[in-house]
Amino acid sequence: MxxxxxxxxxxxxxxxxxxxxxxxxxxxxxxxxxxxxxxxxxxxxxxxxxxxxxxxxxxxxxxxxxxxxxxxxxxxxxxxxxxxxxxxxxxxxxxxxxxxxxxxxxxxxxxxxxxxxxxxxxxxxxxxxxxxxxxxPLDDFIQLLNAMRLPQPLTFIVVTGIRFIPTMQKKVNQVYDAQKARGAKLAGNGFFSQIKAFIPVMIPLFVDSIRMSEKLAISMLNRGYGASKKRTAIKTLKxxxxxxxxxxxxxxxxxxxxxxxxxxxxxx
Structure with missing residues (x-):
């Protein structure tokens, strides 16, 4: 994606x-x-x-x-x-x-x-x-899901997933390159060795994901998400x-x- x-x-x-x-x-x-x-x-x-x-x-x-x-x-x-x-x-x-x-x-x-x-x-x-x-764009995705009469929380989950999947892919590459530059061993011979070698990538990625979720929650509260059940859009589908x-x-x-x-x- x-x-x-x-x-x-x-x-x-x-x-x-x-x-x-x-x-x-x-x-x-x-x-x-x-x-x-x-x-x-x-x-x-x-x-x-x-x-x-x-x-x-x-x-x-x-x-x-x-x-x-x-x-x-x-x-x-x-x-x-x-x-x-x-x-x-x-x-x-x-x-x-x-x-x-x-x-x-x-x-x-x-x-x-x-x-x-x-x-x-x-x-x-x-x-x-x-x-x-x-x-x-994400605005069109939101209007598409709203036109399908999906509940607003479900719409938010789907749109957030679409938005952050490419972002998380980029962060995986960034963490991988950073750990590789620090000399971390990111390859193993067996299946379990490969999982163990990938831990230096998963831990920073997990911590960064928690930070992103906290920032997203704060941004939603500051913008009054959920204060009104009726939502409007700048551009209507035509x-x-x-x-x-x-x-x-x-x-x-x-x-x-x-x-x-x-x-x-x-x-x-």
Whole structure:
């Protein structure tokens, strides 16, 4: 999840309700197809939008880098564990290579395809979430949740989480670099050794989180949070023609893709 990045791009100017609905529609599209080709096209489309709004790709890489080992693990598990009768395509039922267990555990093409599909789905979800948060100010999030008739305390919790998750990510990197500069050993050989080595990072981060929560509580009291049950907003949500056109276009594309899936396309 990325922090809000001010800009005047087309995605920034869209109504927050349209962005939320498009987010849900594209999420549905990423889960209706099992073939990696369809999910790869969707991932490429979202990546083009990401590049279009000029968000540094290095920020997205910071979110994807910890997932790289999980991606390789997913391909390995899906390739060796899925039996051939799970796939409809004859090519997907073929063996790519044999493993080293007993007489050789088969690694199927279908398992490889399904593993790639899972990777593209995760990538799509990460990029979509980053696009949504990076192009939507907090005021729009608040109005969106208010329009959904959510209770005010729940709205505050959700918006606070959206606001401070990128902040905590930055603080983790700052504490990590500071402790590393002091010569702290932040790497271990085993699982428990790695947890023990990460304690010098977790303790300052935990203390800083408590300080942030105290400052936030003081700021809320000084601004009279909760004094009035009725809240107002400077800017009201108003749909424009470009919002209707964009949402209608995405809705038609989503409906067409669902129809293709019903016809049997996109199945391994």
């Amino acid at each position: 990325l922090d809000y990045i001010p800009s005047n791009s087309f995605v920034h100017r869209l109504d927050v309700r349209v962005k939320a609905l498009v987010f849900l529609l594209l999420t549905v599209v990423s889960f209706i197809f099992n073939h990696p080709l369809f999910n790869a096209v969707l991932a490429l489309f979202i990546t083009i939008i990401y590049v279009y709004i000029n968000i540094p790709f290095s920020q997205l890489w910071k979110l994807l880098k910890p997932l790289v080992p999980i991606f390789f693990m997913m391909i390995s598990i899906s390739g060796f564990t899925y039996p051939a009768d799970q796939f409809k395509s004859e090519f997907a039922q073929q063996v790519l290579f044999y493993g080293w267990f007993d007489e050789g555990l088969p690694f199927l093409y279908g398992g490889l395809f399904f593993g790639l599909t899972l990777i593209f789905r995760i990538y799509t979800m990460v990029v979509l979430t980053s696009l949504f948060t990076a192009t939507t 749909m424009q023609s470009k919002d209707y056109i964009f949402f209608a276009t995405v809705l038609v594309i989503t409906g067409s893709l669902i129809y293709l899936r019903m016809l049997g396309y996109g199945v391994i």
